Amino acid sequence: MCGICCILSFSVQPCIDVLKGATLHCLKRRGPDSSHLLIKSGNDLGYQCLFLGQVLHLRGLLTPQPIEDKSSNIFLWNGELFGGVHVESMDNDTQVMLHHLSSCNSESDILSLFSTIQGPWAFIYYQATTHCLWFGRDFFGRRSLLWHFSSDLEKAFCLTSVSALVPEPNNYLWQEVPAFGIFRIDLKACAASKQVLLTWYPWKSATTDYITKDISQGNVDEMTAFPKFVSVVRSETGLCLTAPVVPLNRTLPSSAEHQCTVSTTKATAQDLQIFLSDKHRKKLVHQLIEVLDKAVKKRVKCLPQCTDPSRTPMQAPKSLERRANIAILFSGGIDSMLLAVLANRHIPLKEPIDLLNVAFIMKGQNQQTGSGKTQSRQKLPSELLTCPEHSETLDIPNGALFSSFNVPDRITGRAGLKELEAISPSRTWNFVEINVTLEELKEMRQQHINHLVQPLDTVLDDSIGCAVWFASRGIGVTNSNGERQPFTSMAKVVLTGMGADEQLAGYSRHRIRFNARGLEGLVEELGMELGRISSRNLGRDDRIIGDHGKEARFPFLDEDVVSFLNSLPIWDKVDLTQPRGIGEKLILRAAAKELGLTTSALLPKRAMQFGCRIAKLENSNEKASDKCKRLHSIST
Incomplete structure (x- = not known):
């Protein structure tokens, strides 16, 4: 890079x-x-x-x-x-x-x-x-x-x-x-x-x-x-x-073949098992695992070892003999969990993997500490309370529910860490808790982030740009044997799940379009997504992550992965008649189950700006599409 x-x-x-x-x-x-x-x-x-x-x-x-x-x-x-x-x-x-x-x-x-x-x-x-x-x-x-x-x-x-x-x-x-x-x-x-x-x-x-x-x-x-x-x-x-990818399969089933009756039930592991019971679909799931595995492998191999102490702004835990070469922007959701599981296949076990989990201080918490006021108990994400599998994998340290940084992505991230430790107990998984105060957010936006986001200029660009900048910087703390220690990720390569939602109907706008116009409307919406992803996301994210002397890599946008997903009819990839946590990115969830994931395979999509709680942190009345005034106060 x-x-x-x-x-x-x-x-x-x-x-x-x-x-x-x-x-x-x-x-x-x-x-x-x-x-x-x-x-x-x-x-x-x-x-x-x-x-x-x-x-x-x-x-x-x-x-x-x-x-x-x-x-x-x-x-x-x-x-x-x-x-x-x-x-x-x-x-x-x-x-x-x-x-x-x-x-x-x-x-x-x-x-x-x-x-x-x-x-x-x-x-x-x-x-x-x-x-x-x-x-x-x-x-x-x-x-x-x-x-x-x-x-x-x-x-x-x-x-x-x-x-x-x-x-x-x-x-x-x-x-x-x-x-x-x-x-x-x-x-x-x-x-x-x-x-x-x-x-x-x-x-x-x-x-x-x-x-x-x-x-x-x-x-x-x-x-x-x-x-x-x-x-x-x-x-x-x-x-x-x-064009380096095959055209999108726009085939639509007859009305008799596909009933658009939306389910109101909760997502369960049994739903994925039913999907996998079909031999044709199970074969497609394994083909997806194969092509995505190759995409991840190409992006984690043949890297120089990270051993240069002169580039270390903070001291790493002494117990780590080697630094990670690969980091993952990690929320514990389906996309980042799959990347972690597949990266684990190709990175030597003696080499750690950094899981970068960012959280912004929750609104109203800045003055709570030491004020004598009792902090309100932070609610768990509803998906962690309604799925029986989650209660077994959720591991929250004492007092964490009262933390000012116990945002939804922090909770699901810890749950995801426990799943990964069960799948690969010999691996050192550095779960890096990156906590950002409002004061630091304003300071770093002024010093670094503003010009990196531009020429994009919406509230959404500001929120995601700031979240990705702090996450990819990798400065936080890790918890080793109950002891919290300062930690800085030195990995030069950062894997991100960008592109999965655009191809597999992960956003709420996809359900809105499906409910309004059925599968035809959904296919039209997906047909636009990759065409505009360059102007909506990727240039910005490259500038943001690259600012730390690190390279963003996007396995879900590997040409072979995109071509495979484009070749499939819509009903083999998603089923938005099913509830959140199962219908969107259905084929990806089935792949996660085949790879041994449990809790994370059923987590509903949660946008990064909401999961890390940066959205509406500074202005609760603004909309994502509004022009962001904060991005125009550039220091020269």
């Missing part, structure tokens, strides 16, 4: 002064292991490009970026090759990618290469022979890339993973580069015409499932607000990228 930046100008003056203070600092936080700057001038052609790379070393030999080949091609890469292009276990994928790009002799060769890749990526590539600058993000937008156009043609254009620059008056705002395809700029032509022309190569699917990835020419200019000297056109050749 890296912080990458390219600044294009049509001035004879060096453009290095654009990289100042906060922006450079933010890029360095993403890539603490190497820093390199390179300036490429187009001789007398009237343009200049500055390239900056900040590297987080994860694979093969440490390779400083930008990297330049013998033909003067320059490459910046923020990505991972998990398939499509072969990479040996000790190879560095930046070098592998540049080797392949150097062999490309045409536009179609470059498009074919990026159509083949499996894994997250954002890239910037200067092709010296053609004086062209290529850039873009992967199909799901799993890596951040922002662009900014100046109102001044001389310092026209900037691409960067993250920026803290506040635009000057009359300048255009930073925006996420749309994950609609990849782009090319002919620098020689732009310098001559004094116009910046972005040639766009969209993703092309066999169907219209991903309509947001293949929008019409009339909507191209709506990607972002451009100054007058910038325009976007589709390639005249008609060349496109091939």
Whole structure:
């Protein structure tokens, strides 16, 4: 994972002064292991490009970026090759990618290469022979890339993973580069015409499932607000990228085959057993386990050991002989539990796994301590009270029910920890309790989080951005043999369950749509989800997690996992006639049961902002879709 930046100008003056203070600092936080700057001038052609790379070393030999080949091609890469292009276990994928790009002799060769890749990526590539600058993000937008156009043609254009620059008056705002395809700029032509022309190569699917990835020419200019000297056109050749996943199966059953009568009963383990009693469905469940297992394996293997004490901001418990290389954003829910169980298969037993569990102080609790007032008993999540299986797995330390941080995700997280310890008792599971006060939330939002969330700007973006930032930072406490000790997770790779709800109807909006329009409406809703996930979630989450010098990895968005789930008809994946805790993500819950999970397999979906109790902490009247005023008070 890296912080990458390219600044294009049509001035004879060096453009290095654009990289100042906060922006450079933010890029360095993403890539603490190497820093390199390179300036490429187009001789007398009237343009200049500055390239900056900040590297987080994860694979093969440490390779400083930008990297330049013998033909003067320059490459910046923020990505991972998990398939499509072969990479040996000790190879560095930046070098592998540049080797392949150097062999490309045409536009179609470059498009074919990026159509083949499996894994997250954002890239910037200067092709010296053609004086062209290529850039873009992967199909799901799993890596951040922002662009900014100046109102001044001389310092026209900037691409960067993250920026803290506040635009000057009359300048255009930073925006996420749309994950609609990849782009090319002919620098020689732009310098001559004094116009910046972005040639766009969209993703092309066999169907219209991903309509947001293949929008019409009339909507191209709506990607972002451009100054007058910038325009976007589709390639005249008609060349496109091939979508890396199969189209969504939109088959609908006849009304006689599927009755839409919604059940009001409680979810039970017996419901999953009934689902698994069907041989066809059980076979599908095991196919899902296999493809998801491979996705997790690719994301937890071949990592450098975390042994550098100089990067330790807090002392770890002395009992730990080794630090974890893998951390999981962990609520104890179905998604994070499955990731933990599958990661356990592929990580050596002597190596710990960090489970990062975040909680924000519950509203009204700041003044309770020492006030002489009796704290009210925190209610357990209803799903833990109504399922008999939960009473056996729930393990709450004395006094924890009265803790100001005993939020729902903390309770289910402890229950999930007990399940994992039963499945793999020889493993050291570092359950990291990350407790955030209102004062620290405000301080860190001002210092770090505001600019990472932007250009997204809603209350929901603020809530999730803050929650993910504190969770992935990994500073908290662990409980070892009844003794609480300060702990900081040093894992460079953070697994997250993003993408499971979007594919398997995990959100409340999916039930609303199903209740209003049945399976047809539900399939339509799911058809939109992956097309917009890049702009709603993933760029933001990459900027947030990357700020700690860590890399976010998304096993549920592995191309093979998505293709498998897309291939199934809707009734083999979910059944929203069933109650919460069973109907949503049904095939995933059945997989969890097959893997030995109990309590967590039946936990209803609970959005992160509610589970950790950051939602409405500072303003109980705001809505998730409101513009968030807190995100606009940026410190310069």
